[in-house]
Amino acid sequence: MTFISMDDITSAQQVIAGIADQTPLVPSPFMTEHCGGEFLLKLENMQPIGAFKIRGAMTAIAALPQDVPGVTCFSTGNHGRGVAYAAAKRGMKAVICMSSLVPQAKVDGIRALGAEARIIGQSQDEAAFEVERLCREEGFVDISPFDDRHVIAGQGTIGLELMEKRPDLETILVPLSGGGLAAGIALAAKTIKPSVKVVGISMDRGAAMHASIKAGTPVEVEEFNSLADSLGGGIGLDNQYSFEMCRDLLDEVVLVTEEEIYRAMQQLYYEDRIVAEGSCVVGIAAIMSGKITHVKTPMAAIITGRNLDMNMFTQIVSGQDLRLGDTVIKGQPYGL
Numbered sequence: 001m002t003f004i005s006m007d008d009i010t011s012a013q014q015v016i017a018g019i020a021d022q023t024p025l026v027p028s029p030f031m032t033e034h035c036g037g038e039f040l041l042k043l044e045n046m047q048p049i050g051a052f053k054i055r056g057a058m059t060a061i062a063a064l065p066q067d068v069p070g071v072t073c074f075s076t077g078n079h080g081r082g083v084a085y086a087a088a089k090r091g092m093k094a095v096i097c098m099s100s101l102v103p104q105a106k107v108d109g110i111r112a113l114g115a116e117a118r119i120i121g122q123s124q125d126e127a128a129f130e131v132e133r134l135c136r137e138e139g140f141v142d143i144s145p146f147d148d149r150h151v152i153a154g155q156g157t158i159g160l161e162l163m164e165k166r167p168d169l170e171t172i173l174v175p176l177s178g179g180g181l182a183a184g185i186a187l188a189a190k191t192i193k194p195s196v197k198v199v200g201i202s203m204d205r206g207a208a209m210h211a212s213i214k215a216g217t218p219v220e221v222e223e224f225n226s227l228a229d230s231l232g233g234g235i236g237l238d239n240q241y242s243f244e245m246c247r248d249l250l251d252e253v254v255l256v257t258e259e260e261i262y263r264a265m266q267q268l269y270y271e272d273r274i275v276a277e278g279s280c281v282v283g284i285a286a287i288m289s290g291k292i293t294h295v296k297t298p299m300a301a302i303i304t305g306r307n308l309d310m311n312m313f314t315q316i317v318s319g320q321d322l323r324l325g326d327t328v329i330k331g332q333p334y335g336l
């Protein structure tokens with residue numbers, strides 16, 4: 001099935017040492033009480049770029065020859081930040097291509113990391129064409145956000161860290177988009193402990209991996225504005241790694257609504273004092289809404305990133321209604 005092995009993940013761990021942090025794994029008393037057993041949070045929001053993507057990007061860029069003219073990618077933001085950061089660490093030029101749906105805070109963040117941010121079109125697919133052109137005409141190397149063996153191995157180091165620290169884990173909740181994160185974590189964790197359950201969670205509108213697993217082959221889905229904006233985008237019709245790995249290694253894939261994500265963002269803030277993107281709280285949202293079958297503890301949720309628009313976040317924590325593209329999420333103060 002897979003061309004990626006545990007050896008790739010253990011060598012990635014050495015490559016990223018000193019660049020990506022071994023993030024804390026902390027208990028959530030509120031979720032522990034709710035689940036009746038230990039619930040842990042893996043704080044990837046504490047990484048230098050504010051998200052786990054630094055792991056995969058550094059692993060992939062470290063594997064390149066020094067003489068490539070530059071690296072590029074299309075990204076909803078965090079992968080772009082990871083590539084920008086890792087390229088700077090290696091003294092390489094980076095051009096990050098993204099769609100106009102990407103929040104301004106993420107665009108600014110990438111520019112601050114020293115990379116060029118190029119805005120193209122309304123969807124990640126259009127941004128992907130510009131990446132293709134840069135590679136074809138200027139010799140850049142495209143770093144895939146999820147469908148690359150080095151990227152998957154890099155993200156998999158999270159699974160390694162989890163199981164090294166807590167070999168007794170029974171369930172891991174992983175936000176799911178292109179599936180590089182879930183594929184890497186599932187491979188690492190299940191190699192160490194085959195009985196551990198790994199659950200992927202996405203938003204219910206535009207969940208490409210969920211639709212693809214259901215269809216039995218990679219399919220395209222319409223894109224929507226979502227509080228979980230880091231989970232948007234397709235998995236690629238020519239997907240080589242992450243589709244098969246997620247199909248074969250995930251025990252369950254669950255979808256949550258925008259309202260459930262909204263409430264989980266409030267909860268993580270008020271109960272655990274953590275500022276996190278909508279994309280990070282989908283696991284908590286799925287547990288709170290009773291959608292997950294594998295609720296065996298100890299359980300860990302990956303808090304994947306913190307790069308969000310703070311105006312939107314303050315609206316959410318104060319319980320205001322929120323406009324998202326063509327829909328309005330009805331807000332209410334936390335605890336009511």
Ligand SMILES: *Cc1c(COP(=O)(O)O)cnc(C)c1O
Pocket residue numbers: 051053078079145146175176177178179180181182230231277279280304305306
């Ligand atoms: C990229 C990303 C994900 C999803 O990772 P995939 O490998 O695409 O499934 C989840 N959360 C955040 C914050 C991300 O940036």
